[in-house]
Amino acid sequence: MDNRTEPLTTREIEALSRRIDRPIVLVGMMGVGKTSVGKRLAAALGSTFVDADEEIETAARMTIPEIFAQFGEPHFRDGERRVIARLIENGGNHIVIATGGGAFCNAETRALILERTISVWLDSDIDTLVERTARKNNRPLLQGGDRRETLTRLREERRPDYAQAQIHVMSNDGPHTRTIDTVLKGIAAWL
Numbered sequence: 001m002d003n004r005t006e007p008l009t010t011r012e013i014e015a016l017s018r019r020i021d022r023p024i025v026l027v028g029m030m031g032v033g034k035t036s037v038g039k040r041l042a043a044a045l046g047s048t049f050v051d052a053d054e055e056i057e058t059a060a061r062m063t064i065p066e067i068f069a070q071f072g073e074p075h076f077r078d079g080e081r082r083v084i085a086r087l088i089e090n091g092g093n094h095i096v097i098a099t100g101g102g103a104f105c106n107a108e109t110r111a112l113i114l115e116r117t118i119s120v121w122l123d124s125d126i127d128t129l130v131e132r133t134a135r136k137n138n139r140p141l142l143q144g145g146d147r148r149e150t151l152t153r154l155r156e157e158r159r160p161d162y163a164q165a166q167i168h169v170m171s172n173d174g175p176h177t178r179t180i181d182t183v184l185k186g187i188a189a190w191l
Helices: 010-019 034-045 052-060 064-071 073-090 107-116 126-133 147-162 176-190
Strands: 024-027 048-051 095-098 118-123 167-170
Touching (some): 010 176, 034 095, 073 107, 167 176
Parallel strands (some): 024 095, 024 118
């Protein structure tokens, strides 16, 4: 990876964008910043941004908490897999997709992402995840329990899956521009 501390120049980002030949998929825990980083990353690359969770809600005409409550997690994961496959298939090479926290833990979804995209694991420490997930009350897996305990458990359970992503970037407190630059440098090194 590029170890320079200064960010990539506009010209370097434009050159990188021309080299990208497949979708970029952001994976990682809920609250890590996949959507906010993904929007800015897509803008920097001149790409389209899509949030898989929003696409799932649109397709189901229900919120994710409603899907979990009415049909359960296995049903949700099946729909999630199908939506992500459609986004990868139809999105072209210039799309950035933010996935839900558990999407990459599904073996079929993970295999598809690893084969057909550039996968980026956005990682963060537990304190940051606790603080960020407290901002919204729409996380079914965080309902009815200790947030820190649940996030710690999920992070450890999911780590082996996330670790299979081609690129690993820490996303902690601080400006998103730093995280985006690290992602861009990681993609450049991977290509």
